[in-house]
Amino acid sequence: MENNVLLQVDNVWVERPGAEVLRGVNLNVRRGEVHALLGLNGSGKTSLALTLMGAGGYEPQRGRIIFDDRDITALGVTERARMGLTLAWQEPARFEGLSVADYLALGMREPERARIEGALEAVALAPMAYMGRAVDTTLSGGERKRIELAAVYAMRPRLAVLDEPDSGIDVLCLDDIMVLVRRMAGEGTSVLMITHRDEMAEVADAASLMCAGAIINTGTSAEVREYFAQRCLPHEDQLGSQPWGEEAGGTYRRVVSEGADDE
Amino acid sequence: MSSHQQRDSALRAETQGEAWVRDFEAMMEAYEKAGGRSDLLQVPKIASAVISGNRVLAANSIEGVSIEAEELENGVRAFVTVAPGTRLDYPVHLCFGVIPKEGLQEIFSEFEIGEGAEVGFLAHCTFPNAVDVRHVMDAKIHVGKDATMRYSEGHYHGNLGGVEVLPTTRAQVDEGGQLESEFDLVHGRVGRLAIDFEVDVAAGGVVELVAKANGSAEDEISVNEVVRLNGEGARGLTKTRVAVRDEAVSEIYTTAEGNAPGAVGHMDCTEIVRGAAVARNVPTVVVRDDRARVTHEAAIGSVNRKELETLMARGLGEDEAVDIIIRGMLR
Numbered sequence: 002m003e004n005n006v007l008l009q010v011d012n013v014w015v016e017r018p019g020a021e022v023l024r025g026v027n028l029n030v031r032r033g034e035v036h037a038l039l040g041l042n043g044s045g046k047t048s049l050a051l052t053l054m055g056a057g058g059y060e061p062q063r064g065r066i067i068f069d070d071r072d073i074t075a076l077g078v079t080e081r082a083r084m085g086l087t088l089a090w091q092e093p094a095r096f097e098g099l100s101v102a103d104y105l106a107l108g109m110r111e112p113e114r115a116r117i118e119g120a121l122e123a124v125a126l127a128p129m130a131y132m133g134r135a136v137d138t139t140l141s142g143g144e145r146k147r148i149e150l151a152a153v154y155a156m157r158p159r160l161a162v163l164d165e166p167d168s169g170i171d172v173l174c175l176d177d178i179m180v181l182v183r184r185m186a187g188e189g190t191s192v193l194m195i196t197h198r199d200e201m202a203e204v205a206d207a208a209s210l211m212c213a214g215a216i217i218n219t220g221t222s223a224e225v226r227e228y229f230a231q232r233c234l235p236h237e238d239q240l241g242s243q244p245w246g247e248e249a250g251g252t253y254r255r256v257v258s259e260g261a262d263d264e
Numbered sequence: 265m266s267s268h269q270q271r272d273s274a275l276r277a278e279t280q281g282e283a284w285v286r287d288f289e290a291m292m293e294a295y296e297k298a299g300g301r302s303d304l305l306q307v308p309k310i311a312s313a314v315i316s317g318n319r320v321l322a323a324n325s326i327e328g329v330s331i332e333a334e335e336l337e338n339g340v341r342a343f344v345t346v347a348p349g350t351r352l353d354y355p356v357h358l359c360f361g362v363i364p365k366e367g368l369q370e371i372f373s374e375f376e377i378g379e380g381a382e383v384g385f386l387a388h389c390t391f392p393n394a395v396d397v398r399h400v401m402d403a404k405i406h407v408g409k410d411a412t413m414r415y416s417e418g419h420y421h422g423n424l425g426g427v428e429v430l431p432t433t434r435a436q437v438d439e440g441g442q443l444e445s446e447f448d449l450v451h452g453r454v455g456r457l458a459i460d461f462e463v464d465v466a467a468g469g470v471v472e473l474v475a476k477a478n479g480s481a482e483d484e485i486s487v488n489e490v491v492r493l494n495g496e497g498a499r500g501l502t503k504t505r506v507a508v509r510d511e512a513v514s515e516i517y518t519t520a521e522g523n524a525p526g527a528v529g530h531m532d533c534t535e536i537v538r539g540a541a542v543a544r545n546v547p548t549v550v551v552r553d554d555r556a557r558v559t560h561e562a563a564i565g566s567v568n569r570k571e572l573e574t575l576m577a578r579g580l581g582e583d584e585a586v587d588i589i590i591r592g593m594l595r
Contacts, residue, residue, distance in 0.1 A: 056573050078576040087577050094571040098592030108578030156578060
């Protein structure tokens with residue numbers, strides 16, 4: 002493995018009841034890099050995020066995950082987090098009775114009020130208005146997403162997997178998210194940013210395209226975005242989503258690699 | 265104890281004897297442990313009552329709020345009357361407790377909240393040394409037209425588990441009235457808890473019943489709540505949050521009746537179960553008017569996996585994450 006690779010996903014297969022959600026995923030994320038993972042809905046991006054975090058039910062049947070030169074395939078969520086890997090969930094959980102300030106502090110080794118406030122400001126939330134609020138259902142979906150991002154930022158992980166940080170967030174705030182992602186990288190956090198919005202990948206140093214549970218293309222952000230925009234997005238309706246049978250998977254791959262218009 | 269309290273205690277010792285001082289000081293210490301602020305029980309402008317066993321150690325009425333208490337063989341009968349239109353800046357503070365290891369305390373209370381009044385009650389019940397203590401509450405509540413009553417009761421039981429808490433409440437909320445009741449037993453061992461609460465709600469009235477308990481060892485928790493939404497547009501919510509572990513047992517029975525046009529009821533129950541504990545939730549929905557609507561939701565079992573993994577992804581161990589989720593739920 003190259004020295005500058007922080008995360009190496011090596012031929013990872015994950016089967017869930019009724020579907021193979023990851024089919025031999027190979028992916029490298031370098032230290033200090035923002036890596037965009039593009040793909041249509043149902044292509045397996047969230048499954049990969051949960052697999053990287055070690056979530057229950059997403060244990061690989063084959064392959065291995067190397068993080069910071071250590072095989073973490075068999076490690077649990079806590080151990081991975083303590084090594085510096087974390088995840089901002091696409092639809093974050095809600096917690097009754099837990100304040101925003103306490104939630105952000107949970108992931109900080111030495112909680113500091115200034116850092117909590119700074120993290121909230123980084124996602125365009127006024128600290129005074131939010132620190133005392135509960136991380137429960139009184140928050141809107143967009144507020145909860147931003148708080149999740151703030152919590153990850155406050156934690157200062159070595160690798161942050163951000164699962165669709167742009168979904169459910171006002172379009173006007175997308176720039177804030179993109180700035181935050183760059184800021185995280187600038188402060189030493191590598192970012193694997195999952196999205197199906199190709200313009201979000203603009204801030205990435207590298208990108209990969211996921212399709213039918215596998216990475217089918219990796220390159221510069223511009224290359225992969227162009228591929229995604231021309232080959233995937235126009236055919237979203239035809240490509241369908243999980244679970245893929247052999248036939249559906251084959252169709253998916255053919256359409257993406259050859260284009261639906263070539264039929 | 266504050267200097268104000270010490271002066272007051274010295275004064276009362278002269279008139280009421282050393283026994284009173286000992287009881288009062290013990291209750292104040294227990295009250296603080298239960299989360300209360302004992303100094304507020306002696307502020308003249310705050311209505312309050314302190315009841316230890318069957319003794320009324322203090323009862324302070326203020327303008328608009330009358331507290332009358334009568335000592336019985338095994339407890340106290342109390343009448344709390346809030347005059348129509350009364351609005352209080354501070355909640356009425358109530359302190360109940362049994363300091364000895366054994367005892368029976370029966371509290372028979374009647375709350376009369378006058379039309380248009382708005383009043384809060386902050387009650388703390390403390391049984392810090394209980395080995396065999398039985399605490400029976402038999403309350404009648406009448407919330408008048410357009411009146412609001414907020415009643416919050418917190419318990420502190422020590423760690424021996426020798427307490428039986430048996431509160432029974434029958435309430436009537438008149439037109440446009442509002443009753444919010446919260447019961448917390450999350451500090452110390454529960455022992456045996458059996459809440460029995462029935463309320464009738466008239467047109468435009470609102471009722472919200474919240475019960476929280478944290479059971480362990482062989483604790484037994486039983487909640488039986490009935491909300492009858494009898495008037496047009498009446499609304500009701502029951503919210504139950506219980507955590508049980510070891511061999512504790514929790515049984516939650518809630519009933520909401522939509523008996524009038526536009527009545528809306530909802531029952532929301534979460535019980536977290538660990539170890540060999542057992543939890544049961546039986547919601548009953550009764551609708552007698554086709555323009556009423558009653559719903560219920562329940563989550564019984566282990567801690568939500570996603571919540572757990574979200575906290576673990578911040579570096580918390582599983583047990584630590586479970587504790588945080590349960591503490592938050594019971595907060």
